[in-house]
Amino acid sequence: DNQALLARTEALRLSDPSTAMGLLSEVDQNSLNQAERLRYRYLEAYLSTFNGDLDHTLAMYSALLEDVPESALRIRVLTSMLGVASYKKNWRQSFELAGSLDDLLEQVRAPERQPEAYKGLLVFYNNVEQQDIALVYASRILNHTLATKESKCFALTMRNEINLKRQAVNENAFYDAISLCESAKQPYYVTFNNVHLFEFYLEQQELDKAQIIAQDALRKVNSVDFVYLRSSFIAAYARLKAAMGDTEEARKLALDVLQLDKAEQFQESLIDAYQLLSTLEADAGNFAQAYAYLTTLNRLEASFHSEQVAKSLALQQARFDLKNKESQIELLDKKNQLLSTESELVQEQVQSMIMALGLAVFAVIALLFWSYRTRRLQNRLRHLATTDALTGVYNRGHFAERSQQLISKASDNSQPISLIFFDLDHFKRINDTHGHQIGDWVLCEVVKTIEQCCIANKHLVGRIGGEEFGILMDNTDQSTALAFAERCREAINTIDTHFSGFNFNISASFGVSDTRQVGYNLDNLFSASDLALYQSKKYGRNQVCGYDGSASDL
Numbered sequence: 001d002n003q004a005l006l007a008r009t010e011a012l013r014l015s016d017p018s019t020a021m022g023l024l025s026e027v028d029q030n031s032l033n034q035a036e037r038l039r040y041r042y043l044e045a046y047l048s049t050f051n052g053d054l055d056h057t058l059a060m061y062s063a064l065l066e067d068v069p070e071s072a073l074r075i076r077v078l079t080s081m082l083g084v085a086s087y088k089k090n091w092r093q094s095f096e097l098a099g100s101l102d103d104l105l106e107q108v109r110a111p112e113r114q115p116e117a118y119k120g121l122l123v124f125y126n127n128v129e130q131q132d133i134a135l136v137y138a139s140r141i142l143n144h145t146l147a148t149k150e151s152k153c154f155a156l157t158m159r160n161e162i163n164l165k166r167q168a169v170n171e172n173a174f175y176d177a178i179s180l181c182e183s184a185k186q187p188y189y190v191t192f193n194n195v196h197l198f199e200f201y202l203e204q205q206e207l208d209k210a211q212i213i214a215q216d217a218l219r220k221v222n223s224v225d226f227v228y229l230r231s232s233f234i235a236a237y238a239r240l241k242a243a244m245g246d247t248e249e250a251r252k253l254a255l256d257v258l259q260l261d262k263a264e265q266f267q268e269s270l271i272d273a274y275q276l277l278s279t280l281e282a283d284a285g286n287f288a289q290a291y292a293y294l295t296t297l298n299r300l301e302a303s304f305h306s307e308q309v310a311k312s313l314a315l316q317q318a319r320f321d322l323k324n325k326e327s328q329i330e331l332l333d334k335k336n337q338l339l340s341t342e343s344e345l346v347q348e349q350v351q352s353m354i355m356a357l358g359l360a361v362f363a364v365i366a367l368l369f370w371s372y373r374t375r376r377l378q379n380r381l382r383h384l385a386t387t388d389a390l391t392g393v394y395n396r397g398h399f400a401e402r403s404q405q406l407i408s409k410a411s412d413n414s415q416p417i418s419l420i421f422f423d424l425d426h427f428k429r430i431n432d433t434h435g436h437q438i439g440d441w442v443l444c445e446v447v448k449t450i451e452q453c454c455i456a457n458k459h460l461v462g463r464i465g466g467e468e469f470g471i472l473m474d475n476t477d478q479s480t481a482l483a484f485a486e487r488c489r490e491a492i493n494t495i496d497t498h499f500s501g502f503n504f505n506i507s508a509s510f511g512v513s514d515t516r517q518v519g520y521n522l523d524n525l526f527s528a529s530d531l532a533l534y535q536s537k538k539y540g541r542n543q544v545c546g547y548d549g550s551a552s553d554l
């Protein structure tokens with residue numbers, strides 16, 4: 001079933017990748033659950049390493065990282081991806097992956113995954129010349145309770161290799177590693193330690209000891225199919241032979257190195273071999289041959305050094321890029337903080353503006369309302385000041401004021417103006433007989449009746465006092481005014497009083513004068529009409545009298 005197929009694929013993925021690939025292809029992808037599907041994809045990416053298209057492998061891992069949650073599988077993906085990225089010399093990506101992996105190991109409690117991840121980090125940091133960090137990871141593996149013997153063998157081997165370069169190791173460290181790797185059944189790493197021990201003895205000029213382990217090492221080196229290990233050992237072995245005076249064997253071994261690595265993959269061993277060969281040939285007097293080796297040696301050294309320089313530059317650049325990115329992220333963080341503060345500020349400003357706007361709108365509305373109220377009050381006050389509260393016609397003061405305006409205008413235009421005064425007859429009697437309320441009703445009915453006779457813009461009606469009223473007639477001479485007064489008198493006299501609940505008669509006496517008689521003078525007009533009215537009263541009331549004198553009679 002799928003579970004078993006995935007487990008077998010995983011077990012064989014390193015030792016027998018092609019069988020593992022076959023097993024993986026048998027998995028029924030449709031019946032996988034979420035977790036199995038992710039494991040399947042991991043194995044698929046892992047095995048794709050052996051197809052050689054490492055960019056494709058990296059792309060598969062990247063896609064997988066998008067979908068794998070913070071889990072043990074994520075640690076595996078990062079570890080494997082780190083190996084591929086650093087093999088591809090994608091230094092920047094490698095540094096990033098190493099950083100993520102380290103962070104994840106801190107966060108996730110997956111101790112069973114730690115040794116494998118530490119291995120990845122150990123290899124990476126060793127590869128990028130950060131041996132101090134690499135040694136930290138080696139120690140972590142060696143001290144880890146869940147680390148397998150294989151992992152510990154690997155960590156110890158790497159530690160020895162690093163310390164050998166630093167000349168900070170003793171032979172026991174190699175023997176410890178050899179016995180550990182033997183018990184872990186890791187012949188490859190046993191050999192590795194043998195080679196390193198051999199190099200150590202050579203370094204220490206302990207040629208006898210080197211000689212003793214040389215045969216065994218050579219046998220082991222030849223049994224593992226790894227050119228790097230073989231060529232570096234054989235180059236070292238050639239040096240030993242030369243140091244011991246066995247120039248023939250030394251030359252033979254050095255030539256073996258050249259033969260072994262025709263592709264010039266492992267330049268350090270080749271440089272060792274060429275150096276030895278040119279020295280041997282020079283010592284033997286074969287200068288032409290020595291010169292030829294020296295030429296190749298120079299080329300290899302130049303290429304090796306430029307590669308080293310390029311690598312260290314690339315590493316520096318990657319580290320610089322990362323630092324730069326980190327500081328950019330910090331800068332962005334600060335910018336974001338600034339922006340959010342700014343946006344808070346803007347929001348506050350907007351809120352203040354909205355509030356200010358609200359206040360302004362409120363103030364405008366209040367102002368409009370206030371001015372409306374004021375105007376209404378003004379109108380009301382003006383109305384109260386100018387009109388008679390009971391009948392609604394102009395009061396005496398305003399009637400006189402408006403009359404004066406019209407007289408002045410008429411005087412300018414030389415047009416006649418007439419003034420009618422009328423006074424209700426025996427009004428006191430009405431009040432006394434029917435009550436004051438009925439008296440009020442009569443006053444209102446009389447005004448209504450008069451207004452019906454009047455023309456709005458031409459006639460001005462006012463209450464002069466008590467039961468006396470005036471009508472100023474624009475552009476009207478006395479004869480026309482007399483006729484109009486007569487119509488008014490008749491109208492008043494025919495008012496139907498039964499609506500008041502009583503039946504009685506209403507009448508009024510009229511006096512009329514005009515400006516032709518008394519001039520454009522308000523007082524004169526008032527006096528003349530008053531005189532005429534007095535006459536009407538005197539001659540029996542309910543009649544119209546015209547002023548028949550002149551201004552000088554007043």
Ligand SMILES: Nc1nc2c(ncn2[C@@H]2O[C@H](COP(=O)(O)OP(=O)(O)OP(=O)(O)O)[C@@H](O)[C@H]2O)c(=O)[nH]1
Pocket residue numbers: 390423424425426427428429431435436437438439440443465466467537
């Ligand atoms: N109901 C009422 N009576 C008023 C009003 N103003 C004045 N009067 C009354 O009108 C009466 C006027 O009486 P008089 O001056 O004697 O005049 P009259 O009774 O009309 O007599 P003649 O003018 O001589 O016809 C008084 O009794 C006043 O109290 C008012 O607004 N309402």
